Amino acid sequence: xxxxxxxxxxxxxEQHEKFPAMTKILIIEDEPAIVELxxxxxxxxxFETAAAYGGLEGLVAVKRDQPDLVILDLMLPELDGWExxxxxxxxxxxxxxxxxxxxxxxxxxxxxxxxxxxxxxxPFNPRELxxxxxxxxxxxxxxxxxxxxxxxxxxxxDAARREVRVRGERVPxxxxxxDLLHTLxxxxxxxxxxxxxxxxVWGYDYLGGTRTVDVHVAQLRQKIKxxxxxxxxVWGVGYKLCVDDD
Amino acid sequence: xxxxxxxxxxxxxEQHEKFPAMTKILIIEDEPAIVELxxxxxxxxxFETAAAYGGLEGLVAVKRDQPDLVILDLMLPELDGWExxxxxxxxxxxxxxxxxxxxxxxxxxxxxxxxxxxxxxxPFNPRELxxxxxxxxxxxxxxxxxxxxxxxxxxxxDAARREVRVRGERVPxxxxxxDLLHTLxxxxxxxxxxxxxxxxVWGYDYLGGTRTVDVHVAQLRQKIKxxxxxxxxVWGVGYKLCVDDD
DNA sequence: TGAGAATGTTTGAAAATCGTAAAAAGATTG
DNA sequence: CAATCTTTTTACGATTTTCAAACATTCTCA
Numbered sequence: 205x206x207x208x209x210x211x212x213x214x215x216x217x218e219q220h221e222k223f224p225a226m227t228k229i230l231i232i233e234d235e236p237a238i239v240e241l242x243x244x245x246x247x248x249x250x251f252e253t254a255a256a257y258g259g260l261e262g263l264v265a266v267k268r269d270q271p272d273l274v275i276l277d278l279m280l281p282e283l284d285g286w287e288x289x290x291x292x293x294x295x296x297x298x299x300x301x302x303x304x305x306x307x308x309x310x311x312x313x314x315x316x317x318x319x320x321x322x323x324x325x326x327p328f329n330p331r332e333l334x335x336x337x338x339x340x341x342x343x344x345x346x347x348x349x350x351x352x353x354x355x356x357x358x359x360x361x362d363a364a365r366r367e368v369r370v371r372g373e374r375v376p377x378x379x380x381x382x383d384l385l386h387t388l389x390x391x392x393x394x395x396x397x398x399x400x401x402x403x404x405v406w407g408y409d410y411l412g413g414t415r416t417v418d419v420h421v422a423q424l425r426q427k428i429k430x431x432x433x434x435x436x437x438v439w440g441v442g443y444k445l446c447v448d449d450d
Numbered sequence: 451x452x453x454x455x456x457x458x459x460x461x462x463x464e465q466h467e468k469f470p471a472m473t474k475i476l477i478i479e480d481e482p483a484i485v486e487l488x489x490x491x492x493x494x495x496x497f498e499t500a501a502a503y504g505g506l507e508g509l510v511a512v513k514r515d516q517p518d519l520v521i522l523d524l525m526l527p528e529l530d531g532w533e534x535x536x537x538x539x540x541x542x543x544x545x546x547x548x549x550x551x552x553x554x555x556x557x558x559x560x561x562x563x564x565x566x567x568x569x570x571x572x573p574f575n576p577r578e579l580x581x582x583x584x585x586x587x588x589x590x591x592x593x594x595x596x597x598x599x600x601x602x603x604x605x606x607x608d609a610a611r612r613e614v615r616v617r618g619e620r621v622p623x624x625x626x627x628x629d630l631l632h633t634l635x636x637x638x639x640x641x642x643x644x645x646x647x648x649x650x651v652w653g654y655d656y657l658g659g660t661r662t663v664d665v666h667v668a669q670l671r672q673k674i675k676x677x678x679x680x681x682x683x684v685w686g687v688g689y690k691l692c693v694d695d696d
Numbered sequence: 697t698g699a700g701a702a703t704g705t706t707t708g709a710a711a712a713t714c715g716t717a718a719a720a721a722g723a724t725t726g
Numbered sequence: 727c728a729a730t731c732t733t734t735t736t737a738c739g740a741t742t743t744t745c746a747a748a749c750a751t752t753c754t755c756a
Binding site for chain 2: 297319322338366
């Protein structure tokens with residue numbers, strides 16, 4: 205998609221940094237006290253959490269919950285962290301933060317051999333762990349954007365620059381408007397239901413009503429009129445972008 | 451594709467990016483274990499690989515194989531990475547990613563002195579290396595990000611000297627300010643999310659909050675005003691550098 | 697044609713984001 | 727190790743955007 209820093213709609217968030225709506229974090233750790241502590245801190249930051257208390261259980265949980273990040277203790281019953289990490293790495297790219305004891309060979313963990321993304325030495329400061337979680341999650345986001353301007357009749361949409369031109373003239377759009385238009389322009393003629401648009405533009409966890417889409421469509425229509433392209437209502441279904449035929 | 455939130459969750463089935471048929475990558479590294487590992491990962495991504503186990507051998511291999519990118523260890527027998535890099539740079543533009551030890555002077559490596567395109571600190575995560583390879587290759591086409599002074603209206607940014615001039619007048623910038631401006635100037639008009647800027651300027655493992663970016667942007671704005679170029683806020687997304695239009 | 701449902705449009709309060717100053721924390725230097 | 731400089735955090739007001747609600751309009755189908 206195209207929005208580098210989606211705003212997080214409809215959610216009670218204070219000073220929190222924004223992460224993809226409901227980022228799921230799985231904690232694999234046998235000591236309940238630690239699980240509880242970490243859970244508490246992550247909750248407070250708006251993350252969704254799950255826990256597994258052993259290696260095997262952990263592997264199952266990963267499959268089931270599809271977390272966005274795993275916090276993995278090195279010392280575990282059944283299957284130790286090394287093995288769990290290795291198996292996870294074999295068929296996923298889910299970021300992993302290891303909990304290690306002081307003195308563990310950190311280089312091996314984060315480096316080649318295991319391929320974890322980061323580690324925190326026990327005993328650790330929960331706040332630091334949270335910071336690391338955020339940092340690791342952020343890493344994926346820095347990739348260059350697919351450049352290239354989409355053109356359709358008198359309409360140009362530049363995703364990388366977030367600029368829209370109507371017959372060559374720059375038209376300032378707001379975040380939602382831009383994202384909405386961009387989705388439509390990417391597949392001209394394709395009908396999008398309001399729900400599809402909500403998922404695409406507002407995020408899958410958006411809690412508002414579907415009429416919101418209508419409002420934004422109306423505003424978009426205002427701003428991009430007379431460019432040889434228009435947003436058509438598909439009655440009872442949704443909207444699509446069409447090239448004027450005359 | 452760079453949307454952190456929504457389109458990202460499918461981590462499992464990662465689609466291979468398309469690079470020119472059979473992009474060749476040469477690894478110059480004396481430790482066979484590392485060569486093997488890296489080779490495996492690059493293979494998996496569809497790259498063609500070759501290896502050289504020493505500095506001299508590496509130079510020869512470059513001549514012979516004409517790779518599209520070189521991964522170069524800093525510590526090598528015969529001829530060390532510094533020297534190899536220097537010689538490569540003397541008569542080619544082949545992108546180079548350096549493998550360094552933690553603590554090596556990264557500024558010198560990627561800066562003008564050596565002119566490598568990127569670096570990865572050992573011990574490294576192979577997946578990250580692959581990501582960097584892709585990033586560098588992608589960057590390669592398009593823009594001569596090479597040395598020299600970047601000029602944009604009344605603004606000059608000299609990466610080598612780390613100097614900035616506003617309408618010819620030198621303006622002293624602090625480290626962060628300079629790096630920030632530099633990344634923005636390299637791709638004027640391109641929108642950078644705060645996360646992207648944090649990754650680029652502060653590093654992949656920066657642990658602070660995103661508002662830090664705002665503060666530095668504010669300070670930059672102070673220092674580079676009235677030079678025909680300004681930093682624009684892209685509401686809900688991030689910042690971009692724009693040439694004044696009036 | 698008219699009732700009911702879906703959509704269009706306008707609006708202002710509420711929410712989100714941003715700018716900035718100033719305090720706090722961290723680095724660097726002499 | 728104190729002084730100084732840089733960076734980061736924090737706090738709060740200012741600004742911008744969003745969205746639900748209300749009402750108007752259009753559409754469908756009996």
